[in-house]
Amino acid sequence: MKKSTQAVRAGSRHDINMGGLxxxxxxxxxxxxxxxxxxxxxxxxxxxxxxVVADKMSALEHAEAGLVTSxxxxxxxxxxxxLLGSGDHVVFTEGLYGGTHALxxxxxxxxxxxxxxxTTDVRELEAACRPETRMIYVESPSNPLMTVVDLPALAAFAxxxxxxxxxxxxxxxxxxxxxxxxxxDLVMHSGTKYLGGHSDLICGTVxxxxxxxxxxxxxxxAYGGCLNAQDCYLLExxxxxxxxxxxxxxxxxGLVAALLDADERVKKVHYPGLEDHPGHAIAAxxxxxxxxxxxxELADDIDPIGxxxxxxxxxxxxxxxxxxxxxxxxxxxxxxxxxxxxxxRLGITDGLLRLSVGxxxxxxxxxxxxxxxx
Ligand SMILES: Cc1ncc(COP(=O)(O)O)c(C=O)c1O
Numbered sequence: 001m002k003k004s005t006q007a008v009r010a011g012s013r014h015d016i017n018m019g020g021l022x023x024x025x026x027x028x029x030x031x032x033x034x035x036x037x038x039x040x041x042x043x044x045x046x047x048x049x050x051x052v053v054a055d056k057m058s059a060l061e062h063a064e065a066g067l068v069t070s071x072x073x074x075x076x077x078x079x080x081x082x083l084l085g086s087g088d089h090v091v092f093t094e095g096l097y098g099g100t101h102a103l104x105x106x107x108x109x110x111x112x113x114x115x116x117x118x119t120t121d122v123r124e125l126e127a128a129c130r131p132e133t134r135m136i137y138v139e140s141p142s143n144p145l146m147t148v149v150d151l152p153a154l155a156a157f158a159x160x161x162x163x164x165x166x167x168x169x170x171x172x173x174x175x176x177x178x179x180x181x182x183x184x185d186l187v188m189h190s191g192t193k194y195l196g197g198h199s200d201l202i203c204g205t206v207x208x209x210x211x212x213x214x215x216x217x218x219x220x221x222a223y224g225g226c227l228n229a230q231d232c233y234l235l236e237x238x239x240x241x242x243x244x245x246x247x248x249x250x251x252x253x254g255l256v257a258a259l260l261d262a263d264e265r266v267k268k269v270h271y272p273g274l275e276d277h278p279g280h281a282i283a284a285x286x287x288x289x290x291x292x293x294x295x296x297e298l299a300d301d302i303d304p305i306g307x308x309x310x311x312x313x314x315x316x317x318x319x320x321x322x323x324x325x326x327x328x329x330x331x332x333x334x335x336x337x338x339x340x341x342x343x344x345r346l347g348i349t350d351g352l353l354r355l356s357v358g359x360x361x362x363x364x365x366x367x368x369x370x371x372x373x374x
Contacts, residue, residue, distance in 0.1 A: 003174075007241070022237075043226045064210045069204040071190070075206045079206060080108070082219035086112030089134065092138075093120050122153045138165075139167070145270050146171075152182045152286065186208035193320050194246055202231075252362040255366065259370065260294075310372035314355075316328060318333045320356035325355070
């Protein structure tokens with residue numbers, strides 16, 4: 001099946017009692033077990049509404065198995081704490097989402113897990129590996145500078161060294177990038193973003209081999225980060241339009257990025273679809289479109305806060321991937337917890353603005369972004 005068909009059809013279960021086309025919403029926390037080979041309980045991530053979403057995501061990500069969690073951070077925790085143990089070392093790409101960065105620097109060491117950061121350059125990631133390295137974890141495209149990792153090259157190296165490769169695929173969505181097809185072992189999403197897509201849902205997903213997903217799940221059961229049935233249902237409904245939404249968002253972002261890039265009041269646009277972006281050639285090889293996210297820096301004489309306040313259509317809001325276009329200042333939101341020194345080093349300046357392009361008409365979005373330049 002093609003993506004748009006998978007998004008609608010994969011995983012869904014008809015209502016066998018009434019013939020309804022939608023999967024029934026089954027919020028029971030007490031489930032009879034005598035006639036089932038598996039004991040089912042919402043915190044075990046294995047009710048009907050969990051299974052349906054996990055199966056749809058497995059189809060979209062070309063995975064053997066999946067897990068749906070209560071947030072993107074719960075998915076990341078399930079992976080890190082489910083697969084790593086004391087004495088293990090992990091290599092992370094720099095400039096990760098601020099919440100992930102905080103989890104790494106504040107929590108991993110308490111469990112005896114050491115880590116290193118490297119740039120998204122594959123040679124640097126390889127050089128950061130040690131004999132005890134058990135995992136390489138990347139974001140591509142990354143938040144907020146949209147740097148890109150060469151996924152097949154990194155996966156080939158890691159496989160040779162028996163290192164587990166994990167990617168946060170939130171920015172691309174399974175419509176535009178399937179890391180497992182490039183040799184990665186596990187893919188996670190903050191489903192709060194494109195998968196949910198309507199800015200009304202917090203959730204996360206993990207997909208990969210049955211063995212790795214089972215390990216992550218076994219620990220996640222103990223940590224308790226399950227998603228409730230209602231939100232699984234909402235997520236399933238949202239996923240049915242994922243392909244339509246993401247294609248439109250990606251097309252709109254390409255148009256907006258080109259317009260901003262051509263305007264002298266904008267100093268720099270970070271978008272992998274632009275030919276001068278350092279990751280453009282790699283992104284063109286491994287993605288099916290460049291995505292709905294971009295970031296840009298205004299000319300020095302334009303105050304970023306004043307710019308945001310002048311916007312009339314685009315909302316200034318945290319989070320991303322919704323149907324509406326939103327903008328935020330990473331230093332005040334996603335990267336607030338990253339030290340100023342680290343932000344300077346990474347190029348996450350006060351003037352950097354991150355745009356999540358929605359599904360509105362691209363001319364309306366562009367007109368608003370340009371009028372606010374003054
Ligand atoms: C790239 C990325 N990964 C993970 C997360 C964490 O997801 P959640 O907020 O659903 O826990 C976010 C949240 O902004 C994100 O942008």
